[in-house]
Amino acid sequence: MQVDLDKQFDLPGSTTQGWEFLQDIPGVASCMPGAEITDKIDDNNYKGKVKMKIGPAAMAFNGDIVINSVDAVKREINLIGKGQDSKGSSSASMDLTASIIETDGGMSALKGNASVTVTGKAASMGGRMMMQVADQILNQFGSNFADHIAAMGEGREAEEAREHIAEQPQEINGLKFAWTVFIGWLRSLFGGK
């Protein structure tokens, strides 16, 4: 089950600030609510964990993140995250290319292309909603990323952004925030419609 998504998020800061933060992998990972870097093997290899909730459904994936390329000129990184769910019934991988681009008026934006593949029970049963929930996830990732950029600055917005980041519980459930799910989302299959 493959989902390809292209997203762009305006950032309240300069391209250098954006690029600086983009290279901070644990920081970037924390923009993905429910995601967490558990340990760093080296600059290009990390171990991570994602816990997420979709309605009553919950899944926990643990796996590794490999940074394939870091291109300072194009301010672009490419990383692959692969993991298997704790019950061994599903697995997923995400190939993410993210870059900071200049936008008119001297501002910047985060451009992301994610191709997410899921296998196992999550795919054969959750496929139906993959696109929609993946979309919601990347929206949330983008707005969190923007908060982190804003938090670098001074003044009221920065303060608000820092609060916003702090409020974010480690593992999102749907009640407060838009949900972000790193990978595999299931649906209520049944209850017959």
Add this chain to the structure above:
Amino acid sequence: MIPAEFEYHKATSIQDAINQLGAHEDSKLLAGGHSLLPMMKLRFAEPPTLIDINGIEELRGIRLEGDTICIGAMTTENELIESEILQQHCPLLVEAARLVADPQVRNRGTIGGDVVHGDPGNDHPAVMLALDATLVLQGPGGERQQPANGFFLGTYWNDLQEHEILVELRVPVIRQGVGHGYSKLKRKTGDYAVAGSPVVVELDGDVCRDIRIALTNVAPMAIRAEAAENVLRGKVIDDALIEQAAAEVIAACDPAEDLRGDIQYKSHMAAEMARRSIRAALQQARG
């Protein structure tokens, strides 16, 4: 086939249920159970605690209050179908309930569970939008009323606050000059809708004073096709305008692809269902 272990508590009142939601982290309410239990049997959902709200009388029953019908959240689909109040004053809800799942599931599945569950395939969210219904919610902070419009935010994402329970749904009584239509396309009994569209129209003479076109399972959540409504509102509706509205419905769709259809098919079917519902609503409104 077999759910993971969990603690089971029966709530005796709404307040008791709210307290138990607060007391047990990650607990889930067990209403009809026909959305939650199947997910648990396949180990997608593993809530540590279930709070059974089937015994709470306050959540049951359908009553008429002036020109508003109050429907308890735990009312089952079959209770909607058999309700004389609804047959007379809100036939759209009866028609919609008849097309949910199958006879056995309709004995257990509840309108409240269907509204808050959050799957794009649930049927009642769009019906609530078409009826411009109001949700009565109760939580730690007390009771609040929330229009259905704006409650559904995404897939498994709505405006239900933490430890809040949907207590009641309030829908307006159908008045003179108001007509409804309901169309749902599905492969077979018990399947998700390929596309569904409840429509309510209010006529002023020949002019459409107001119209609400809602769509099921063709977007991350139930939606109103506002652009399509604007094509018809304030006008005398004819076939040409209906086609224009249908084109707007297609534009409003953002469905998930599966073996029921791709984006093109599901969007076109949403338009076809909307067409049929608009025509049925007009015919009924014109009396």
Add this chain to the structure above:
Amino acid sequence: MAKQHVSFNLNGKHVDALVEPRELLVHTIRETLSLTGTHIGCESSHCGACTVDLDGKSVKSCTVLAVQADGAELKTVEGLADADGLHAVQQAFIEEHGLQCGFCTPGMLIRAYRFLQENPNPTEEEIRWGMSGNLCRCTGYQNIVKAVQTAAQTLQQA
């Protein structure tokens, strides 16, 4: 996980059982109470082979927790016949060849038993609608419809 005590009336007899909260009613009936007439054909609340009569309503016992049946009135296929023989529905299924492998039959009978009380004089379309929660892979449904029609006539004359 600590077990809870449940008791209910099963086919006219009071029964007790100790069940985990997660135990499905269909398993309690089949395993603990050894009434294996009720069958399991899926895990997604679709096939209806597990249909039982709970407090006067047809329900899929694979999607009801045993603890939810505490204090209920339950009837399964084993409870349809009585002292003076088969229920009209059972007789009609034999009469009209409304079964072949027999696996969906208990669910069909219990559903038909309740449906004919909800609608004593149904048209063919109403029968197909009222029975649409039960799947069958052998009969193609046509003879089951005839069986329900025959049972309806027998029950009305009685």
Add this chain to the structure above:
Amino acid sequence: MDNAAEVQEREDSIKGVGCSRKRKEDARFVQGTGRYTDDLKLPGMLFADMVRSPYAHARIKSINKEKALALPGVHAVLTADDLKPLNLHWMPTLAGDVQAVLADEKVHFQYQEVAVVIADDRYIAADAIELVEVEYEELDVLVDPHRSMDDDAPILREDLVGKMDGAHSKRVHDNHIFNWQAGEKEATDRVFEQAEITVKQEMYYPRVHPCPMETCGCVASFDKINEHLTVHLTSQAPHVVRTVVSMLSGIPESKIRIVSPDIGGGFGNKVGIYPGYVVSIVASIVLGVPVKWVEDRMENISTTAFARDYHMTGELAADSEGRIKALRVNVLADHGAFDACADPSKFPAGLMHICTGSYDIPVAHLNVDGVYTNKAPGGVAYRCSFRVTEAVYVIERTIDVLAQKLGIDKAEIRRRNFVKAEQFPYQTCLGWELDSGDYHTALEKVLDAVDYEALRKEQQEKRAQGELMGIGLCTFTEIVGAGPSRNCDILGVGMFDSAEIRVHPTGSVMARMGTITQGQGHQTTYAQIIATELGISSDEISIEEGDTDTAPYGLGTYGSRSTPVGGAATAVAARKIRAKAQKIAAHLLEVSENDLEWEVDRFKVKGVPGQEKTMKEVAWAAYNNVPEGMEPGLEAVDYYDPPNFTYPFGIYLCVVDIDKATGETSVRRFYALDDCGTRINPMIIEGQIHGGLTEGFAVAMGQEMPFDEQGNLLGNTLMDYFVPTFVETPHWETDYTVTPSPHHPLGAKGVAESPHVGSIPCFTSAVVDAFAHLDVTHMNMPHSAYRVWQKVHELGLDQHA
């Protein structure tokens, strides 16, 4: 002479062949006291549950059992390594390949069994499978069979690399299973080169699943003291299971008892021997207690024998009058990761070479390539006599295309090409002898019944108004009753079948057969055969099947073989008894055998009214007053090796109306005429036809098993897999003619698979016919509203005012 009425009354009371008597099985089923595999509970019984792979193609790096074994109530976790010492981690398939019992270093399809957990109850087992930690290394996945033999295709079966002598033919690639051909290639190619008209049509018969109401399961119980193994399981061929289990385990067959209790529908899904059975047997042997394994629906659809998945091309060469000169068929067959087809061993493509159908075709050539993909094994199932569904589909679709190209009506072109009644028995150019048939009479009967001309006229008017109405036709010939031992065997055992009949002193009868019913009513129909042969009321005849300790050896029930083979054995065994009875009657009446004549239930002395002995009287005498030199008792066994298959045929006509706005197809009418020779119980036959037509409707209009590129099966629950309910299933009209089989003792041919085989091409024929006036020659199944609407949209037929 007794008056005719009295004789008729006696005949009626026998309730023998031809009587629509009510079914004996129903009493227990309607009271919920049927005995299915999952109903069995044995003292100390444990439960097995499977750990399955989320990946379709991956190497297994490690399996960690600790957490699972630590869970209270878990007794064992077995993996391939635990089976290796018993040499049971692989097992032979019925098709000459081998299949992993538990994944051995590599998983080959999604949901493949990787480990099995044995626990106190099914709840603990369900918890335990999630605690087994398996580390995988993903490999490239092969899903599209067309790419199986590419140079760069991922290699699936590392155990076969370099071994190019396959079980059925040379292998030309590591992912190749077999090439199999029938007919003369050169002669056929020449006819095509010179023919006036040729048509060619590609068509895909999707992978589908039989999905019986009861999933597969077993209870294996090894008695350590007597070293005796008893297994209750959902098998359509219990004796074959006993032989295979004996070969695998080394336990002598005499110490293995296989019991197929009541089966909740089989449809070919319960012919195979599944890993679940083998690991339950091993676990029972290792732990010394009974072990039960029952799969859930997702496991059933995802991993047990699927059906079809044939990528076919049909070609016909004909003259301008539509007379067919030659047939050419090419097939690419997707067999999944292991070749586990349940075909007779000489036929890797089953009986596909029956694809000349009901037509007099001078020359033909069939070429089939089987290949491996990362999908579950299987392929022969779902109410289909070894690929006859695919064979009938390719000929019936291609003759429709020929008719369309020539502008000849699809009924007329069939009339011109039918084998004529006087040509029977008819030798087909691909090596079969069609035993009997009368296609022309049957076709006219159907066309009259539905007023075909009026339907075509109505279609013209509808087309003028832009409406879509289709009339489908299928005039198929089946090949059932496998089969003559000279060309049919399973693992070397000939495909005969058997019956053992014993008449008791008071004249009632016990009979046992080598077949096993899954709902077809054997308990009722076999008794009718014996009743007519022996003149004893069928109500006093008990029939038993499925217990290998008591039933004579038989090859089981599938391919509509019970009546043609088991029924024949029953008739012949009964005739052996009647021959002995005649001698006893002659002895009692003190006449010679030839002076006696048989009438319904008694021997009568010719020309001497009142001198007669009923079979019951003879039965009593058989135990106390037999002629000199004759042994007492009245019983017989017969192992019947059929001289030929039998060839039931049918004429199906279907009328559909298509909703242009949604693509929905409504079946307005379906008229099914079947000819299965002598009809034993017309009520049961009609029930089988209803069931087969409904399965055909499900396959043609909605069933499919789609895979994505990662090998995920996207539709393995009843939410997605299309099983129609009461509401969607059309009303069926049935009719019949009777053309007995010349070589069968009763003239009976077997019928239950015909409605499935014949209805599917008929539905496609009807849906395509709705678009035929717009140069549409074929549409692949399933004809879901979505796919039909795509054709409507493509042709711009859905534009609104």
